Amino acid sequence: MTNDRNIHILSNARIVLADAIIENGWLAISGEGIAEIGEGCPPERGEDVDGDLVMPGLVELHTDHLEAHYVPRPKVYWNPLAAVVSYDGQLATCGITTVLDSLRVWREDTDDEVDGEAMKLANAIATAREAGLLRADHYLHLRCEVPMPGVVNEATSLFVRPEVRLASLMDHTPGQRQFRDEEKLRTYYRGKNAGMTEADLDNMFATRIAYQKQYGDNNHRALVKLAHEQATPLASHDDTTLDHVEQAISDGVSIAEFPTTLEAAGALHEAGVRVMMGAPNLVRGRSHSGNIATADLAKADKLDILSSDYVPSSLLAAALTMPKFVAEIDLPKAIRTVTKTPAEAVGFTDRGEILAGKRADLIRVHVAHDVPAVRSVWRAGRRVA
Incomplete structure (x- = not known):
C-alpha cells in the first residue's frame, strides 16, 4: 500500500x-x-x-418514521425540509446509510394529517439531497393503499421519479390480512386517534369496506402494471393466507413485508420471495398486533430482511440480538438481513458488504x-x- x-x-x-x-x-x-x-x-x-x-452501513427498506418528524403532534405540521433533516440525522446516528423513505400514497378523511402528503415529502427529500443536507443516501418506497379511490392517480405522478426503488401493495380493509380481527384495528385507532368515537370507527370501517369492493381489484391491477412499466420492485404486505401468497407470486413481488402467519411466510420464502419482518417485533419478542413473531420466522429459517419500521434504532439492535434467539444464526448471517440482502433486493450491487471494491458505507459499533x-x-x- x-x-x-x-x-x-x-x-x-x-x-x-x-x-x-x-x-x-x-x-x-x-x-x-x-x-x-x-x-x-x-x-x-x-x-x-x-x-x-x-460492519457495513445498514440498508433500510421500510421506515415511515419521517412522519413522526413531519407531524410530531396531532394537527402540528413541522417544516417539511427541517423534518427531513432531523429524521436523516436520527437514521445516520442509528447506523443507517441507505434508506428507502416509506411514503403513504393515499388520502383519507381522518384525523391523521400525514395522509396525502407523499409528494410534498418526496420534494422535501429531493431538496435536502440537492442542498447537501443529508447524511444517509435516500430513496423512496411508495406505500400504496390499494382500495383508496385516488391511489392510482397519486402513484402515477410518483412512480416516474428516479429515486423510487420499491412499491408495496397494502390493504388494511377491516376484516382482512393483518386485521382479520376487526377489534384489533379498533384498538389501534382508539390509541392513535383518541378523539374517535365508536360511531366514527363504524363509519370509517363501513367506508373502507365499500372502497375495497368498489376500487380494490381495478386499483390492484393498475398499480401492478405501473410498477412493471417503471421496472420498480414490488412488495406484498401482510400476507396471511395461501391465496395471498398466490396473488403475490402472480404479481411478481420480490419482497413480502410482514407476513402475519408462518404458513404464508414459509410459502413465500420457498417461492424465492424475500421475507421482511419488523425489527421492533424481534427486540420486543412479539408482534404489537398479535401476529407471528419475527423470532419464530428466524428459527424456522424463513426470515431474509429486517426493517426498523417505526423505531430506527431497532434495526441494529435486532441484528445483533438475533444470534441469541437462534443458535443456528451467526453474526454475519444476522447482519446480512440489514445490509447485503436488502441492498440486493432493490438492485444495489455497490454496497451492503465489506469487500474490496465496494462502496465504503461503514459503521463503527461499540456494544456494552x-x-x-x-x-x-x-x-x-x-x-x-
Missing part, C-alpha cells in the same frame, strides 16, 4: 464480512470505496477503533450491556456521523 494521503485506515477492529468475522482486522478506505482488508497490524498507522465492530452505540458512520468514504 502506498503512502496515499487520501487513504484512511481503520485498525484494531472486529470486521464483519458477509460470511465471516475478522477478529483483529484492518481496512483501508480510498476515495468512496473500500481499497483493502487485512488481518493483524495494518501496513500503515490507522485510526484505532479499540476492538469495536466495523447488550446495547449497541454507533460511534462513527461513513457514507461513500466520507465520515457523516
Whole structure:
C-alpha cells in the first residue's frame, strides 16, 4: 500500500464480512470505496477503533418514521425540509446509510394529517439531497393503499421519479390480512386517534369496506402494471393466507413485508420471495398486533430482511440480538438481513458488504450491556456521523 494521503485506515477492529468475522482486522478506505482488508497490524498507522465492530452501513427498506418528524403532534405540521433533516440525522446516528423513505400514497378523511402528503415529502427529500443536507443516501418506497379511490392517480405522478426503488401493495380493509380481527384495528385507532368515537370507527370501517369492493381489484391491477412499466420492485404486505401468497407470486413481488402467519411466510420464502419482518417485533419478542413473531420466522429459517419500521434504532439492535434467539444464526448471517440482502433486493450491487471494491458505507459499533452505540458512520468514504 502506498503512502496515499487520501487513504484512511481503520485498525484494531472486529470486521464483519458477509460470511465471516475478522477478529483483529484492518481496512483501508480510498476515495468512496473500500481499497483493502487485512488481518493483524495494518501496513500503515490507522485510526484505532479499540476492538469495536466495523460492519457495513445498514440498508433500510421500510421506515415511515419521517412522519413522526413531519407531524410530531396531532394537527402540528413541522417544516417539511427541517423534518427531513432531523429524521436523516436520527437514521445516520442509528447506523443507517441507505434508506428507502416509506411514503403513504393515499388520502383519507381522518384525523391523521400525514395522509396525502407523499409528494410534498418526496420534494422535501429531493431538496435536502440537492442542498447537501443529508447524511444517509435516500430513496423512496411508495406505500400504496390499494382500495383508496385516488391511489392510482397519486402513484402515477410518483412512480416516474428516479429515486423510487420499491412499491408495496397494502390493504388494511377491516376484516382482512393483518386485521382479520376487526377489534384489533379498533384498538389501534382508539390509541392513535383518541378523539374517535365508536360511531366514527363504524363509519370509517363501513367506508373502507365499500372502497375495497368498489376500487380494490381495478386499483390492484393498475398499480401492478405501473410498477412493471417503471421496472420498480414490488412488495406484498401482510400476507396471511395461501391465496395471498398466490396473488403475490402472480404479481411478481420480490419482497413480502410482514407476513402475519408462518404458513404464508414459509410459502413465500420457498417461492424465492424475500421475507421482511419488523425489527421492533424481534427486540420486543412479539408482534404489537398479535401476529407471528419475527423470532419464530428466524428459527424456522424463513426470515431474509429486517426493517426498523417505526423505531430506527431497532434495526441494529435486532441484528445483533438475533444470534441469541437462534443458535443456528451467526453474526454475519444476522447482519446480512440489514445490509447485503436488502441492498440486493432493490438492485444495489455497490454496497451492503465489506469487500474490496465496494462502496465504503461503514459503521463503527461499540456494544456494552447488550446495547449497541454507533460511534462513527461513513457514507461513500466520507465520515457523516
